[in-house]
Amino acid sequence: MKNLMDEYIDFTSKKIRKYMKIILRTKYDEEVVQEFLKTYINSRYYNINDDNTRAFYLKITDALNRKQELLKTKVDKEKLDIIEPVKQIFTYMLFFDNVRKVENFKTIDSLWEVIKRVLEYCEQALGLKAQESVENSLYNEVTTDLLDKDIYLDNFETDDFLLNFEKTKEYENVYYIKLDYNIKVPAIYSDEAIDKVFNSGTVAENKLVVEYELLSVVTIRDILSGNFKDKYIAEFNNSLFKKMQKLDSMLAIINNQALQDKIYITITYRDFQKNKQLINDYMREGFNFVVELDDYFKDTSELAQLSVVFKYIVVPSNIQVYKDVIKQKQKYTNLLEK
Numbered sequence: 001m002k003n004l005m006d007e008y009i010d011f012t013s014k015k016i017r018k019y020m021k022i023i024l025r026t027k028y029d030e031e032v033v034q035e036f037l038k039t040y041i042n043s044r045y046y047n048i049n050d051d052n053t054r055a056f057y058l059k060i061t062d063a064l065n066r067k068q069e070l071l072k073t074k075v076d077k078e079k080l081d082i083i084e085p086v087k088q089i090f091t092y093m094l095f096f097d098n099v100r101k102v103e104n105f106k107t108i109d110s111l112w113e114v115i116k117r118v119l120e121y122c123e124q125a126l127g128l129k130a131q132e133s134v135e136n137s138l139y140n141e142v143t144t145d146l147l148d149k150d151i152y153l154d155n156f157e158t159d160d161f162l163l164n165f166e167k168t169k170e171y172e173n174v175y176y177i178k179l180d181y182n183i184k185v186p187a188i189y190s191d192e193a194i195d196k197v198f199n200s201g202t203v204a205e206n207k208l209v210v211e212y213e214l215l216s217v218v219t220i221r222d223i224l225s226g227n228f229k230d231k232y233i234a235e236f237n238n239s240l241f242k243k244m245q246k247l248d249s250m251l252a253i254i255n256n257q258a259l260q261d262k263i264y265i266t267i268t269y270r271d272f273q274k275n276k277q278l279i280n281d282y283m284r285e286g287f288n289f290v291v292e293l294d295d296y297f298k299d300t301s302e303l304a305q306l307s308v309v310f311k312y313i314v315v316p317s318n319i320q321v322y323k324d325v326i327k328q329k330q331k332y333t334n335l336l337e338k
Contacts, residue, residue, distance in 0.1 A: 001209060001249045004156065004216040005256040008149070009045055013037060015145045016093055022138050023089055023118060027126050029082050032075065036090050039067040044099065045258050047228045056226030057099050064090050085125045092118040096142045098224055115139055156217050161210050163218065165232075168336050173229045174312070176338070179211040204237045205246065211235060212253040212263075219262045233264045233290050233312065238271045241278070257286055264288045264312065270296040283309075292338075293319055300324050307332050314338050 020033050042048040043063035054062065068087040072080065094100045095114045115138050119130040166176040215232055222230055240247040254263050265287065272279055272291050279289060291306055292314040300321065306313055314336045315325050329335050 001253045002213070003253060003256055003259075004153075004213065005045075005220055005254075005259050008152070008220055009041060009256075009258075011145075011149065011152075012045075012097060013041060015141070016040070016097070018141060019093070019096060019138060020086075020089065022134060022141065023122060024086070024126070025128060025134070027082060027085075027122075027128060029079060029086070032071065032079055032082055032086050035071055036064060036067055036086055039063050040090055040093060044097065045223055047223075047258075047261075057094050060094065060099065061091055082126075085122070088121060088125070089118060096146075098146065099226075111142065112139060115142075153217050153220060156213050161207075161214065163211070163214050168233075168338075170333075170336055171231075174231045174336070175233065177211065177215060177232050177234045179207055179214070179235065181207075205240055205243075205250075208235065208237060208240075208250055209253065212250065215263060216254060216259055219259050222262065223258055228261070231262055231264060233266055233314070236265050236267055238268065241271065241275050251282070251287060254287075255285075260286045260288055264290045266290050266292050266314065268292050268294045268296075270294055290314055290336075292316065293321075293325065295320050297321060297325075300328055303328055303332050303335075307334055310334070312336050 016037060017033060021028050024033075040060065040063075043060045047059075048063065064087050068083055071083050075083065092114060095111070112135075115135055116130070119128075119135060119138075122128040123130045160181065162180045164178040164180050166178070168174045168176065211234060215234055219232070222228070240250060254260060267275075267279065267289050269291055272289075273296070283289060289310060290312045291310045293316065297319065298321065303313070303325070312334050313332070315322060316338050319325075325335065326337065
């Protein structure tokens with residue numbers, strides 16, 4: 001299955017390297033550019049070294065500054081002069097990668113002006129003459145790529161399927177996700193019959209592909225805007241535990257650290273007990289799960305161990321021990337009433 005986040009980041013990485021080659025021309029150094037690129041991607045898309053007290057673009061700049069100081073101690077002496085200019089040029093990537101919008105800055109009227117500034121800097125710092133052909137080439141590349149990235153994400157959105165977001169009672173930034181359908185079917189079929197088909201058997205398994213892809217798009221858009229706080233509790237189908245190849249294929253859609261940090265997969269308490277080793281293996285690979293209690297959950301003393309394993313424990317109001325569990329809410333703040 002396609003992993004949209006991997007593809008998006010791979011596309012972005014390749015394009016940034018291309019921009020750097022256009023800008024730096026004869027001064028391009030693969031080692032130095034690649035080092036800054038890794039730092040940029042980590043801070044831009046994976047929120048490494050998160051600091052909630054800083055604006056998003058400043059956190060990225062801070063990470064680039066730290067990499068600059070580190071590189072001074074790592075690279076060969078003949079490359080020292082290129083380190084600061086490359087770092088400085090990377091700060092302009094914030095405009096080319098939609099971190100900073102040019103229309104938000106009174107002193108910057110357009111993308112053309114950003115490009116002129118970076119090329120003027122290169123002329124001052126590196127003696128690279130700001131040629132009109134270079135300016136045009138960079139402008140065409142950046143505008144085309146920005147449009148391509150928007151179209152890429154738009155292509156996965158459809159009017160036939162919609163994600164339903166239900167905010168949890170306990171957290172402003174945690175949502176239950178359900179895939180709703182808007183497919184026209186012959187009137188001879190009742191709503192109950194349609195729901196039964198949609199939510200059972202192979203159809204229920206396959207709809208997860210749509211749900212996980214749509215949720216990937218939502219998550220990517222979150223990350224592009226610097227939103228790493230919102231978390232999503234997605235659906236799952238326990239029949240996949242008997243179809244390991246299909247299960248691995250489904251999970252491959254969200255097998256990316258940036259997605260895993262924001263997407264949680266719902267499993268029931270019974271399924272966790274039956275597939276504990278498998279779930280633990282997946283968690284070691286970075287996947288996040290939420291356990292939803294069911295009537296197989298009898299002993300509230302188990303909440304202590306479950307709270308260690310799972311960040312969130314969903315407590316449906318129709319389970320037999322609901323009242324007993326909710327009494328523990330002050331002690332276990334990760335309980336989510338549903």
